[in-house]
Each structure stands twice: as C-alpha cells, then as structure tokens.
Amino acid sequence: MGEETPRWTLPLLSAGQAQKEVTHNEALSLLDLVVQPCVEAVGLNAPPTDATPGQAWVVGYQPTGAWTGHARHLAGMTAGGWRFLIPQPGLSVWSRADRCRSDWDEDGWRTGRVTARELLVEGKKVVGPQQSGIALTEGGQVIDLQARSAVDAVIRALRNHGLIASA
Incomplete structure (x- = not known):
C-alpha cells in the first residue's frame, strides 16, 4: 500500500495506484474510530462476539482471539472487520461503561483521572495548586x-482531598 501518516498510520494514496477507493475507505474507517472516540469499555481482553460496526473498545493487556497482538490499542x-489504532500521547476516549x-x-490508559492546574467554575478559580500544610489545633x-x-475535621478533609499538604 505504501506510505502512512506519521501519527495514526493512516494509509496514504500513491500516484498511479489502482483501486484508490480501498485505501481511501480504510483511512476513513480509521478516522471514524479516532475522531471524538467513544468506547464501550476499557481493558477488555476478548473481542465481543456481538460487536456491531461503529462500536469500539480499548483492548486490555492480554488480548485473545482477533485482538491478539493489539494490547492497549483502540x-x-x-x-470489514476489526480495525486497530495504536494510541498516541494525548488520546482521550469516553468510556460508556465507566461514564x-x-x-x-x-x-x-488512565480512567477517571483529571489532570489540571486549576479548576474554574463560571470563570472563577475554585481549586488551584496545593497549598502549604496547616497544623492541627493544640x-x-x-x-x-x-x-x-470541627477545625481538625476540616483540615483532615482538605488533606485527604489533596488541597493542602500534611503539616
């Protein structure tokens, strides 16, 4: 088939290629998988037997069957059957199972983790970088x-949520 795109290895058409529609359709199928991706579940090792076109999964660490050799792929x-994409840094999927x-x-794959420098609600910062510790009362x-x-309970809660460091 020839060359592929560098990030997602989508097939590229080549000059003078016969049946260009095959390469083009393959690229569209892979794009359909990676643009705004939504998966049924993360970490499944066995391909579902009742999968329908348009459904996707994040393959687990020990895949079997048609997924063998595609650990952690999308x-x-x-x-036309199963298509696979090797994840690239920054890829994010919505997991229906995990919501x-x-x-x-x-x-x-990190499910449910939110990485941020601050949290804004209606334009106002409500959570920012972790602050210095506060000593318990004594x-x-x-x-x-x-x-x-009551003060100690508030301090412990702030520590447990990682909003302040331990003193």
Whole structure:
C-alpha cells in the first residue's frame, strides 16, 4: 500500500495506484474510530462476539482471539472487520461503561483521572495548586473541644482531598 501518516498510520494514496477507493475507505474507517472516540469499555481482553460496526473498545493487556497482538490499542468494529489504532500521547476516549474519560499517557490508559492546574467554575478559580500544610489545633488558653474537633475535621478533609499538604 505504501506510505502512512506519521501519527495514526493512516494509509496514504500513491500516484498511479489502482483501486484508490480501498485505501481511501480504510483511512476513513480509521478516522471514524479516532475522531471524538467513544468506547464501550476499557481493558477488555476478548473481542465481543456481538460487536456491531461503529462500536469500539480499548483492548486490555492480554488480548485473545482477533485482538491478539493489539494490547492497549483502540479496536473498532467496521463492516470489514476489526480495525486497530495504536494510541498516541494525548488520546482521550469516553468510556460508556465507566461514564468518564480514559486517557493514554504512554504508560497506559488512565480512567477517571483529571489532570489540571486549576479548576474554574463560571470563570472563577475554585481549586488551584496545593497549598502549604496547616497544623492541627493544640494548646491555647481556652480549650473548646467541639470547635477544635470541627477545625481538625476540616483540615483532615482538605488533606485527604489533596488541597493542602500534611503539616
């Protein structure tokens, strides 16, 4: 067939090529798989027997059957059978089973992880970089156990959510 695109290895037409529609249709099938990708599930090892054209999966680490040799690839069913794409850094798919995104980071698929520097809600920053730790309450002249307990609970919650560091 000749040359391929560098990132997604989509087949390219060559000058004087017979049956250009075969190469063109193959490229369109692969584009259909990778543009705005939505998969049925992430990490499946055995191809489903009832797959219909247009459905896709992220192949698991130990694939079997028609998926053998395509570990961690994006697999899509087409009218012509299974098509596979090797994930590239930055590829993100929506997983119907998990109801969240799964992202490829060169080491594997990360499902449900959100990586950001800040979180904006209606244009206002509500979460930013982790702040310095806050020490738990102790000592003082007047001890109010209920207030101290409430403040400590808030500090622990902030630490558990990673919003502040441990003191």
